[in-house]
Amino acid sequence: MKGDGPGWGNKGHHCGTSSKPAPDPPTTTPQEGLRPQAKENPGIARVPAWEFAAGGILALLPAISAVNEMTRKAFSVVGFLLILLSCFVITANQAFPGSIALFPVVGTVLVIAGGTADSPVNWLLGARPMQWIGDRSYSWYLWHWPAMILIAAATGIDSPWLGLGIGAATLVLAHYTFLKIENPVRHYRPLKVKGPSATYAFTSALLAVAALVAAGVFAVGTEKSMNADIQKWNAVREQGPPAACPTKRTTKTGQAYCVAGPENAAKTVMIVGDSHAAQWVPTLAAIAADDGFRLVIRTLDACPAAEVSVLANGSPNKACAAFHASTRSAIEDIRPTVLLTANSDSYLGQITSAAGKVPTADEQAALWSAGMTSVIQSARQVGAEPASIEDTPRPIGDAAICVTRPGGSEDECTPSVEKAEADVAVLKDTERALKIEHVLSFDDDLCDKSTCKISDGGTPVFSDQSHISQAWAATQKGTIRALVREALSATSS
Incomplete structure (x- = not known):
């Protein structure tokens, strides 16, 4: 369903620049980093x-x-x-x-x-x-x-x-x-x-x-x-956006960013993207502390890593354009060892041409491809190894609300593969066509031939209609570590 969006909705926030998704706009400034918006009391x-x-x-x-x-x-x-x-x-x-x-x-x-x-x-x-x-x-x-x-x-x-x-x-x-x-x-x-x-x-x-x-x-x-499964989902519903700005810093040209892990480390992993990048930051920060690399964070809610123009509430997202420009400068200043991109792939219908109009789906896919290519080129120009975390499949609406509502259950709320991939398939396929060498996909882990899981080993995968729960993100620490180590080792060979 359109509008599930790249942003956190009423949980909007960002790190690393100023300014819903495009649908949800951000609600923090670069210096504030990432913080949860005041949550509505559920009762x-x-x-x-x-x-x-x-x-x-x-x-x-x-x-x-x-x-x-x-x-x-x-x-x-x-x-x-x-x-x-x-x-x-x-x-x-x-x-x-x-x-x-x-x-x-x-x-x-x-x-x-x-x-x-x-x-x-x-x-x-x-x-x-x-x-x-x-x-x-x-x-x-x-x-x-x-x-x-x-x-x-x-x-x-x-x-x-x-x-x-x-x-x-x-x-x-x-x-x-x-x-x-x-x-x-x-x-x-x-x-x-x-x-x-x-x-x-x-x-x-x-x-x-x-x-x-x-x-x-x-x-x-x-x-x-009082049901144990429902209690887990209730906890997910109460989960705010991740605390994705451990420490705030500024580059020599004045570009704001956040950092985790040892700041004097020899190697730097820089993650860029929207709230679907921010959702991985706590897990990446834990890996950075364990493995001894510096993690640099540049995320903006409702603004993808791909250098494309997108809409926010029906109008051009000017903050996103500024974010892309300042991210290019930050890449040049920081010169990361690995540039890791992650974003929502549900921007189809929100991508605009230079004239500010939303073109056909094929034209939007072409713009997305060019935008991702531009980011990859920026990384390679400073010697950084590109890597990517693919967007996850989607639940049926808000998974946590679906399961905890009267009569709700995980089985009833589990989507078919077709529904789970409907909003993300076009842009995900576009990214795959770029053949980035280090890519992590969760499709095979979460989906079989007919359905896609919303709970994995008893842990809720999603916290809303598109973002993953921090509990599930923590279970993927080994998988994320393997991706990062693979990309880092490629720079040493």
Whole structure:
């Protein structure tokens, strides 16, 4: 599915330069190196209780009705502007709900607080078409989200036009359910209660039933979470991005980089790439300490080692272009013994031409080939031996969420070879055609003729929809060491 992306999503970060994937952009500066972004709490943070509470608190404030007309006009206008602003400040990079939800929530509270003040906002919201949509808005809200999620998951299409089409179709459903279900139930005479006491009693009964249902769901979830396999996957879900910048340094020409292992070592291995390179850094750092070589790290989230122009959120990723230029300078300054590249191979559809347009798949593959060739040439010009860690196959969506959801299991979440390779096959084949001598591929280890594993010897392979878990990366230490030693020995022969 497109958009699984080369970046860490809400876990974005980078090391070695400034600036989602291209989909996810980075969230650190070169001097900061690699650090995890603040993680969304898997439980309470996703429950918008405080948002509902804001409306409840407003309803309980008697002083609101005493506010003068001019102030209420200001409330309406400022609130409406905050709601509009939220359309631009809230992006896919941010955990939601979270503090960023203050924009639409405070905006809505202010519009409500403005009441019926004679303002342009009330003229707009009081128009008949807006009233019609408002009557059906809750039904529309309930319909649109599951429809978008399920259809996108079933089709693998990530397109704003699909979203708009689903939105229009669910408005039709909302209109029907508003007329045939919502209104009839709301006005059903036996459900009507008279007087405050009856209202409170009826509401309390509903809350008690809801609490019992929630307790049952919680008990079932808790029982499942006690399963040893589920605990391992839960631990993976809580895993942040790897700490991939042990020490920060700058070259003589001012290029930022990170380093691990003995800094005065005779040999240097330099790893370059996106978050799919960064995921290997802790393992490589341990090998560097054991084997006595210096590890230099140059990674940028959502920016491949291949010198190609890519999109980030639909726009050219200017930070990536700067990263490529500064990486070339860093290679010249550091003159590594081995240049190790690693990146996501799911950039197809994000690679652009010099004109900034996304060309055909074949043309993108040609650009990728030229971009990788350029990196290899930069390495060879300074006497470095090129090596590469291939991208892994892909799970079905987020493997950790798939396994730990109600009814989930490793067997159910294991992809076929076709699905696992669908997003990475074209660019992976393009890289293989370059015939880099020292290449590590995990395809044979993770896949048989029909399926690709998401758990290897009881260890979860993936932490999300594309990145590997640090637990599994650690199990590959011997394999990675063999690749590095092979490349290093080639420079001595």
